[in-house]
Amino acid sequence: MIESADVIVIGSGGLGAATAYYLATRSTRRVAILERLEIGSQTSPRAAGMVSCLRKSDLMISLIKMAATRIKQFSADIGQPLDWVQSGSLKVARRVVDAEVIQDDLLRGRSHGLDVEEISPDAAHRLNPFLQTTGLATVMRIGDDMYFNPAQLAVGFARAAQGNGAVLLPNTAVTRILIADGEVMGVETTRGRIDAPIVVDAAGAWTRQVAEASGIQVPLVTTAQQLFVTEPVPDARAELPMVRIMDAAVYMRPCEGGFLWGVYEESPRFFDMNDFDANFDIKDLPLDAEVLWRYARDVEAQLPVLLKAAVREHRGGLPTMTADGQHIIGPARTIRGFYFASGCNVAGLSIAPALGDVLAAWIVDGVPPIDLAPLSVDRFGAGPWPDDELITKAAWQYRHFYGAR
Template identity: 75%
Template sequence: MAILRIGDDLYFNPAQLAVGFARAAQSCGVELLPNMTANRVLIEAGRVTGGETPRGVIHAPVVVDAAGAWTRQVAEASGIRVPLVPTAQQPFVTEPLSGALATLPMVRIMDAAVYMRPCDGGFLWGVYEEDPKLFDMTDLSEDFDVKDLPLDAGVLWQYARDVQAQLPILLKAPVRKHRGGLPTMTADGQHIVGPAPHVRGFYFASGCNVAGLSISPALGDVLASWILDCAPPIDLTPLTISRFGEGPWPEDELRKQAAWQYRHFYGAR
């Protein structure tokens, strides 16, 4: 058995990060419209002119599609295709436990794709499962919320048994929360960042592949420079949607590759 310690590894609260970004933007004069539905991006003569909402049109020469699980729906409403798949992720959060200190490291059992870290006095743990559930958001109701994601606790208990020798606490600790998320996976495990082909002013910031939060400050910075200077400060060709060609992308193959990337988040095995 090999063990590697990463001294600068860390974790943070995703909700706090999002709120922090929003507050920082607001302090710079950005108007926030929480819970506003984006019906479609308006495009005329190959250029973005704004966005359509239930409260009218917002005129703008640039739109960034960072809609997470709904990225495809936003793009496709304006005739733009983007090859990514929303994929269910479901961790447990345990009840507070003696000795579950916030200073403890994150633990990853690489071969089993199981992870665990401290969380609110207990542990958060989950798995990059072998056969994840993939979603087409158009099949869900208009009022669907990520908190309504169907979950399967049996999957987690199965993998907890697989790593019982290394992490016996997973089978013993009472569960406080069972929650889910919908990260977007791509066929090659890389983000989709940058302009949409053939449409000026339409940019993507999506395809997070379960790693969006950790890299979001850097991607936001380079994407802002890309929009203002019409070129990225570094070569981001490997992240542009153009790497997939003009399409069409067979949906069954996209889903197969996206599921493989999810399971092998810790590397090929």
């Protein structure tokens, strides 16, 4: 146990571990990563690990392109393993209204130099024979997209941070942020007090609880996300492009000789983390396989393999959602030295290398290297943010992650 640090990062998921790593490499500041359970053990390793380069804004495309570069160079740059495949992806519209969205996507992607094109259903089937042509209106190929092993990223960043002098403190839950005269003084933990002038709340599903314990408000909600990993499937190959069906919000990618697939369902479950006991581990989250099977039946004409392939693993996590579907990165409104790295919106792990880098630069230099105002908590105003309204908007963002109308 330590008594003080220059920066405390609460949470060792993708966002927290990446921030800690880039802080440790950018300065001589003493960095500590505090994790309530084991390092990198909660939602991050249960993610899909899909990198979608065609986002809804110029800022997000710039950040995800930066993150994709970091992922490709991960092993060489930080000396930790990370398995990745640039398979590309197929974004599928079954409805005319969603085909119109794809036309806008094409224009935005080309303006950013992405490898995008509209292809015929037959061409899509040739690229990924598991995607059938029945009911397809429009398909867009995105050559830049990739996937990686989600279990390796957060742990890799944490170990690399430790190799650069950061202190890892697993099984150390933060119970309160210590604040005096509007300024961070440190944290209280289940193992004692640690003094520090800067704290980063990257606590994932517990972000809001960590902040609210000291009177700091943040408008996000914790959401259940689950997926299946199948047993090996004949002719499944790592280089097959990923598939995203817009209106169903179903996704599928190759995984260890089979497929990983999931859905952003229409009525996701939301949780108040205060309802769980202090020892709750996300691996024990109750899951509902019928949700997945219901959507597999919805896309049976396009992806019949989802109903046919035997399931090897059923896993789930607790990502955080915001009302506008964008991350929350940067300082708190009124507390000096308190920063957020949260609101992953089911895409936080893939973009974590970029967000961790720019947030670390902001903390060290005092200003962000790029304009991050669209991701600031200030964009939501001073509140209050009624939970029912927040949940309604977050559920819409969750369901419409692929831009379906």
